[in-house]
Structure formats: structure tokens, C-alpha cells
Amino acid sequence: MLLPGRSNSSTGAPEPKSYSAGDTLKAERFEMTIDERIERLTERHEALAQSVEILRDTVHETSATVNALGGMMAQLLGVMKTLAETVQDHERRITGIEGAPS
Numbered sequence: 001m002l003l004p005g006r007s008n009s010s011t012g013a014p015e016p017k018s019y020s021a022g023d024t025l026k027a028e029r030f031e032m033t034i035d036e037r038i039e040r041l042t043e044r045h046e047a048l049a050q051s052v053e054i055l056r057d058t059v060h061e062t063s064a065t066v067n068a069l070g071g072m073m074a075q076l077l078g079v080m081k082t083l084a085e086t087v088q089d090h091e092r093r094i095t096g097i098e099g100a101p102s
Contacts, residue, residue, distance in 0.1 A: 032040070
């Protein structure tokens with residue numbers, strides 16, 4: 001078994017060192033200049049700000065929809081109450097007609 005950095009007995013050339021994904025990411029971070037890091041952070045900040053704006057707009061639209069539905073529900077409850085009162089009035093009239101002597 002050959003270890004990274006050790007020579008290969010058949011060619012005499014050293015084996016290339018292998019890196020894990022974490023090592024590669026760490027190496028890339030250290031190789032970035034301050035300006036590159038600032039640019040990357042700025043891009044991330046702009047993307048987050050844009051996401052927050054979209055979320056805010058969505059919440060605003062949803063809130064408006066919920067408020068509209070609340071108004072419709074209040075109207076519906078009012079109509080149902082009126083309908084229930086009308087049904088009770090009709091039942092009293094029918095009961096009065098059926099109970100009246102012929």
C-alpha cells in the first residue's frame with residue numbers, strides 16, 4: 001500500500017497527496033484574497049437581502065388575502081344568520097297554519 005507523498009517503487013516518482021473535500025474547501029478559503037472574500041460576502045448579502053424582500057412581499061400579499069377572506073367570512077356569517085332567522089319565521093308560520101283549526 002502506498003501512502004500519499006511516498007515514492008512509487010516502479011517509477012520512483014512521488015505519489016500525489018490526496019485531499020479530502022474539507023481540505024480543498026479550507027485551502028480555497030485561505031487562497032482567497034481579502035478583496036475576493038469581501039466580494040463573495042457582498043454577493044451573499046445581496047442575495048439574502050433579495051430573499052428577504054421577496055419574503056416580505058409574499059407575507060404582505062398573504063396578509064391582504066387573509067384580511068379579504070375575513071371580510072367575506074363576516075358577510076357569509078351575516079347571511080347565514082339572516083337565513084336561519086327566515087327559516088325559523090317560516091317554521092312558525094307553518095306550525096301556525098298546521099295547528100290552526102279547520
